[in-house]
Amino acid sequence: MDWNTFKKIHKTGGNFILYYELVKDYFSEKEFKKYWEKYPIDTKNYENAKKQFLLLLVDLFFGDLIKEIKGKIRKYTVNKTGFDVILETGESNISRIAFKQDFEKLISKKFKHSKIESKMTGLSGSVETTILDKDFKIAYKDSKSGLSNATENTSKTEEAQADICNICIKHSLKEYKEIEKNQEVIDYFRKKGISIDWQNSIIIGAEVLMNNIKKQGKYERTKYGKSKIIYDKFNELNKNYASRFSNENKWTPADIWFISNDANFDDIKKAVSIPELNSILLDNFKSQKIIGISLKKLENYGKCEFDIPKTINFDDVYVESNSNIFNSMDIYIKSKDDKNKIQFRLFRGMSGVGSWEAEIKSILANGGKIGGGVIFNNILPDLKVKIDLTPQDVFEEIVKNKNPLNILKMLHQKAPEVKLFNFNVPKWDEFLVSYNNLKESDKWLFSKFMNINLLYHLETEENLCKFFSASFNYAQATSKDSAVFYKLH
Numbered sequence: 001m002d003w004n005t006f007k008k009i010h011k012t013g014g015n016f017i018l019y020y021e022l023v024k025d026y027f028s029e030k031e032f033k034k035y036w037e038k039y040p041i042d043t044k045n046y047e048n049a050k051k052q053f054l055l056l057l058v059d060l061f062f063g064d065l066i067k068e069i070k071g072k073i074r075k076y077t078v079n080k081t082g083f084d085v086i087l088e089t090g091e092s093n094i095s096r097i098a099f100k101q102d103f104e105k106l107i108s109k110k111f112k113h114s115k116i117e118s119k120m121t122g123l124s125g126s127v128e129t130t131i132l133d134k135d136f137k138i139a140y141k142d143s144k145s146g147l148s149n150a151t152e153n154t155s156k157t158e159e160a161q162a163d164i165c166n167i168c169i170k171h172s173l174k175e176y177k178e179i180e181k182n183q184e185v186i187d188y189f190r191k192k193g194i195s196i197d198w199q200n201s202i203i204i205g206a207e208v209l210m211n212n213i214k215k216q217g218k219y220e221r222t223k224y225g226k227s228k229i230i231y232d233k234f235n236e237l238n239k240n241y242a243s244r245f246s247n248e249n250k251w252t253p254a255d256i257w258f259i260s261n262d263a264n265f266d267d268i269k270k271a272v273s274i275p276e277l278n279s280i281l282l283d284n285f286k287s288q289k290i291i292g293i294s295l296k297k298l299e300n301y302g303k304c305e306f307d308i309p310k311t312i313n314f315d316d317v318y319v320e321s322n323s324n325i326f327n328s329m330d331i332y333i334k335s336k337d338d339k340n341k342i343q344f345r346l347f348r349g350m351s352g353v354g355s356w357e358a359e360i361k362s363i364l365a366n367g368g369k370i371g372g373g374v375i376f377n378n379i380l381p382d383l384k385v386k387i388d389l390t391p392q393d394v395f396e397e398i399v400k401n402k403n404p405l406n407i408l409k410m411l412h413q414k415a416p417e418v419k420l421f422n423f424n425v426p427k428w429d430e431f432l433v434s435y436n437n438l439k440e441s442d443k444w445l446f447s448k449f450m451n452i453n454l455l456y457h458l459e460t461e462e463n464l465c466k467f468f469s470a471s472f473n474y475a476q477a478t479s480k481d482s483a484v485f486y487k488l489h
Contacts (some may be wrong), residue, residue, distance in 0.1 A: 113262050161255075208306050215261075227259065230268060260289040264289075281483050282362065315466045358475075360471075372450070387457045
C-alpha cells in the first residue's frame, strides 16, 4: 500500500477509480465499491480522508473475520506499507482459536503473492500475524487468542491431548502435518478453544505417542474412565500404608493414560498393597496394555523426549547456608554440580506443623515440594534416622505453649555441634539479644531449629546423600514405592 500515492490522489480531488487502483490486486471493483459507499472520502481534509480510507481497508480485510468471531476492532493504525490492527475477540469458543485456521482462510485468499508469519508476543501470550505481500503489509494482533503457559487450563489441555490421540487412532494419523490438517482435529481445536502454542504441543505429543505406543486402545484423562479404577485402588491402599504418599502425584504424576483394548483390571482390583499394585502396573506397562503418561508443554518435535524417569542416587552432596545463623531461616542441600538442590524452610508462615517443607529446585524436578510429615514419617524412618523433636513438638512449644526459650536454648546448643556445616554461633547473651531483635522471631526459630536439628541428626555425609536422594526421588515420583510412567517432555 503506497500512502504517498494515496496523498497525490487526494490532492487531485481523486475519484473511485483512482483509489481502487491502490487495492485492485486484492478486491474486486464490486467489493470495493460497496465499502466505498460506506466510507465516503473527505475530499478537502487529507487527515480525515486517510482515516476514512484506513477504516475502509480494515473493514474490507477484517469484516468477515469480525463477524465470524463475534468480536470488534479495538485499534488500528497506519504503518509504512499498510496498517496494524488489534482485534478484540468475542467470548464464543470459535473466537478462542488461534487464527491459524480461520484467519488464514478468511484473509490469505485476498492476496496473490503473500507470505504469512505468526509469532507469540509479550507475556500475555497475544498472537501477532504479519501478512507480507509484494506491496502491502498488515500486522494483525489477536489480543485473546494465545494464552500463556501459566494461564491455559491444565485439565483442558490434558483432556485435549487424550482426545486428539483418540482421533489419531481413529484415522490412523502418525505424522504432524497429517494430524494438523485433519478436519476433525481442526474442528476439535475450534470447539474447545485451544490456543496456538498448545495446539502445537498437543500435535507434537500425539505424533510421539502414535509412533511409540503401537497397540489399539483409548487415551483418557487421569481418573476418568477406566483409569479411575487404578486411583480408587491406590487411595484405598495408601491409607493402609501409613499414608506413605501425601498425594497421588507423588505416586505417579500421569496426566493421561493409554488403555489398550485387551487390558484387564481384575488383578488391579485384587491388589492388597502398593508394591503389589506397582508390580501389576509394571507388567501392564511392559505389554503396552496400561500406560500412565506425564505431560509437559512441547515446542519442538526434534527436541522432545519420551522416556521412563529413573531413580537417581546422589553420592556427593553438601550443605549450603549463611554462616551467620541469624541471616536466614533456610538451608540448602545441593548436589556437587549445583544442578540439583533442595531448600528447607518455613514456606507458609506459622500456620501449623505442615508449613515447614522442602522444595526441589532442579533441572529435573523444579517446584516439587515435600511436606514435613513425609520427611518425618517416611523418609527418615526408612534411613533409620531418629529425631528427638517432630515439627508438631516444636510448633506446640513455640506457639501453643508460648515457650520459645526452650527451643532457642536447644538451637544454641546443637548448632555448633552440627558436623555437616559450620554455623557461626555467638555466646548465649549475644545470641539471645540477636534473637529478640528479629522481626518475626517465632517464624525464624521454628524454621531454623527444624533445619539445624535435621542436620544434627543426619550427622554423616553418607546419611546426607541418602536423605537427599530419597527426598529428590519422592518429589519427582521416582521413589522405590512410585509407579512406573512415561514422561513426555
